[in-house]
Amino acid sequence: MNGNNEEPIPTIPDSDYVASLKPLVDFLGVALGPTVEIVLHDVTTLDASVIAIANGHVSGREIGSPATDLLLRILRSGEAEQRDYITGYTALSSTGTSNLRSSTFFIRREKKIVGALCINADQTLLKSLESLTNRISASYFTTDASQPKDKEDKPEVLSTSIADITSSAIHSALATRSVDVDHYSTEDRLAVVKLLDDDGYFQLKGSVADLASALEISEPSIYRYLRQVRGQN
Structure with a gap:
């Protein structure tokens, strides 16, 4: 075959490209432990965007669960076009658990978001320890109740x-x-x-x-x- 008749390199669909990351979900689920949920979203199927999940008991979700409200907002507004990831935000599970700390990495092809890899860490034990520490601290230090609390962004809802x-x-x-x-x-x-x-x-x-x-x-x-x-x- 001469150089002028070379066949084009085949490309795979966006869904297959995102699906190729499924082994990474299993790896991270084992490496980070049972209190950390790993989720892979395919944004071409928002109604059932979860195509792989490890430690799904953290949020109660499973394969076939829909995209989160945060992911929908980002895709609608284009908010994530200027960054590759979002870290350290609060998420709520479908059962109302608020002790989740989450991060999302956006998967792109030619600058377009085609998927997302999300990490949701259950902070229940840390919150319990924090509460205990605060109670002990309160015995020795007083706080000014008039001071405003830091405002936190709207939490992500992890719906099933x-x-x-x-x-x-x-x-x-x-x-x-x-x-x-x-x-x-x-x-x-x-x-x-x-x-x-x-x-x-x-x-x-x-x-x-x-x-x-x-x-x-x-x-x-x-x-x-x-x-x-x-x-x-």
């Missing part, structure tokens, strides 16, 4: 199903309004739709139908509100 993540997102959005749903004005509905859109909620299958049901309006109305908040005609 699409129903969990959509229900949680809708509940949080509705809670931002001061009136009941049956008294919502157009402005209230637009505000809820914009908040959910900013969080990447509408990337999930069935999201429009679920929100329409919660707001007691039709699906075409949701699409109309979406066009408005996105500045479309």
Whole structure:
């Protein structure tokens, strides 16, 4: 074969590229121990993005669980395009456990995010030790209760199903309004739709139908509100 007729190097689909990292998940799960969960996400299937997981008992998730709210927000806003990873943020398991410390590495092909490798460390034992230390410390040192506490970013929610993540997102959005749903004005509905859109909620299958049901309006109305908040005609 001469140089002018060389066959192009075959490329593999994004999903296969991400899946090639599955052995790394098993390795890290064993190396870091049973209190550290390792999760591999394929963002081409957000409704069932978890394609590999080690120590899933930490969050209660399994293969086929959906993308997290944090990952949806990042994909919607492009927030991660300027960085390769996020470290040291708080996450909540589906059971409400708040003692998780998490980090995410974004997997890219040609600068596009195609997957994510997440590490979620259960901090329960450390929190218990911290609490004990604080009680002992309080016996010797006083604190100024008037000083404001440090503000922490919104924690990531590690949902086990699409129903969990959509229900949680809708509940949080509705809670931002001061009136009941049956008294919502157009402005209230637009505000809820914009908040959910900013969080990447509408990337999930069935999201429009679920929100329409919660707001007691039709699906075409949701699409109309979406066009408005996105500045479309």
